[in-house]
Amino acid sequence: MSIDKTQSSGLRDQIVSQISRLIFEGLMPSGLKLASCRGLARDLDVSINTVVAAYRKLEEEQLIEARPRSGYYVCSDVGIRTDGDAIGRTSTRQRTSIGQKLNKLRRTEEIETIQRPNDWYKYDYPFVCNQIDDGAFPVADWRECTRLAMNRKHLKIWSADGLYEDCFELIEQVRQRILPRRGIFEPSDSILITLGSQNGLFITSLLFGGRDKTAVMEDPGYPDARKILQANFGNVRFQPIDSEGLIVDELLREADLVFVTPNRQHPTTVTMSERRRKALLQAAEEYDFYIVEDDYECDVDYRHSTLLPLRSLDDTDRLIYLGSLSKGLSPGLRLGYLAAAPEFIDAARDCRGMMMRHPPMILQHTAAAFINLGYYDGLLRRVRQNYELRWHLADTTIREKLPHFLKTGEFGGTVFVLSDPEARLDAMTICQAALKRGVIVEPIGPCFSNKTAGRYHFRLGVSSIQPGSIRKGIELLSEVISDLRATNS
Structure with missing residues (x-):
């Protein structure tokens, strides 16, 4: 001084x-x-x-x-x-510290999400979910599309500020090549490009949310969706599911927005029945609520025939449809799309613009070329064949080694849900012990509104593990569970 x-x-x-x-x-x-x-x-x-x-x-x-x-x-x-x-x-x-200020604003601190090691790909038996086998990614094809997108004469197209607009070519590929596979036929002004389905859900929840508004989601359901809805709605209610998907009853009467995953329910893999789909659409009209449909695994579903999404059945414009290129192409690219009534798309575009003007144009142009040149269709054919092979390998081995633990794992998906039938070994104990043997399986307790209900459930994914490692990994998991049972007996 x-x-x-x-x-x-x-x-x-x-x-x-x-x-x-x-x-x-x-x-x-x-x-x-x-x-x-x-x-x-x-x-x-x-x-x-x-x-x-x-x-x-x-x-x-x-x-x-x-x-x-x-x-x-x-x-x-x-x-x-x-x-x-x-x-x-x-x-x-x-x-007050900045942490104290944030705690007053955020109401989602207590909501857990499903955790896995950041370096999961280094483990011998990574039964993680919603990841891809990077060895199958068509690097050369993607590099070629990047080169085409960066062509000097197109520099201004992708390097300039596009304001709130998206890449027209990608919008057209989604409209002409992707959505029609799901029975959805939309004009260009009914489509918005997002940074994945989660980004689309956040935008939608901002537009529909409020302190006096109520959101409803599946129970068990996607924990990240729960965080988003709870951050933007005054009340979040949980609707149970059964073998036909979300139960539709009088409890939906107070809903303003309902979030569902009908094609492949997260995390149970159950497919919503046609009867239940019609009932949900009728309830939306009768009770005056809107529906967010997350069709997150539609591109990689290898069933020969699947039920059409709710959006294809809706004639009231009460459906906001979320899709993604993450499961087929790469989750790290964070590209998705939202299809809804043009009036909603206008509001969603403006809302997105307040956070970011648009997803990176170079990424959109590259993805558009990748789809247009047929690379995406070829990749999906290979991915579906590979996933079907992996599912059969895992299903056979689980039924042989852990028959009483299998709860669900519907054909067409990449995930199996398991649980100790005697409710003696909680999922976290199993997952931590398996990790020490190089086997990654994931506890799904965060998917349940009641933590006790999900305490014994964990999931096993086959989308990223090599087919030759599936049987050995499940055998090791079976040994881990046997050792734990012997210790606790």
Whole structure:
């Protein structure tokens, strides 16, 4: 600390100003003992009376306190001064940390999500879900499409700010090549490109949400959807599922928005029946709510025939349809799309623009070329064949090694749900023990609104593990469970 004797402000006020600044910046923490009046006067080459007067002024402002026969100390409870306050004046408002501020705004801290090791791909038996086998990714084809998209004559198209618009070519590929496979035929102004299905759900929940609004989702259901809905709606209710999917009853009467995964229910893999789909659409019209349909695995479903999505059956524009290229192409690219009534798309585009103007244009142009040149269709054919092979391998081995643990794992998907039938081994114990043997399986307790109900459930995915490792990995999992049972018996 130093003072300038040439300044117009008095020596006492300079000392007060500098010490108060150091205190507010945290450089002089609570409880710190200050230099003695005599010592500070000597260091600053001022009279001892000047320092005594400065300390008394700081004491009056409750920044420091005098302790008998000990000296002066920084107070333990210091008020916060705003920029407009005069020096030494303190605010009555209590200081709060940024963490405290965030905790007051966020209501999703207690919602867990499904966890896996970040380096899951380094494990010998990664039965993780919703990931791809990167060895099957067509790197050369994607590189060629990137080269085409970056063609010099098209530089302005992808390098310029597109405002709120999307790549027209990608919109057309989604409209002409992707949606018709699912029985959906939309005009261009009914489609919006998103950074994955989750981004589409967040946009939708912002538009429909509010403190006085109620969202309904499946139970068990997608935990990240629960976080999004709870952040944007005043009330989130959980609707149970059965062998036909979401149960449709009077409990939906108060809903403003219902989130469902009818084609491949997350996490149980159940497909919603045709009867239940019609009932849900009728309830939406009768109770006046809207539906968000997440068709997250539609491109890689290898069943010869699947039920059409709700969007293809809806003639009331109550459906917001979410799709993604993540499962077929790559989850890391974060490309998806949203199909709904043009009026909703206009609002969604404006909402998206407040967060980001549009997904990266170079990425959109590359994906458009990849689909247009037939690379995506070829990739999907290979992926579906591979997934069907992996599903049969896993299904056979699970029924042989862990027959009583299998709960569900419908044909056409890539996930099996297992649970201890005796409710003795909780899923977290199994997953942690398996991890030590190089086997990754994932507990799905976060999918349940009641943590106790999901305590014993875990899932096994086959989308990224090599087919040759499936049997050995499940055999190791069976050994782990046998060892745990022996220890607990």
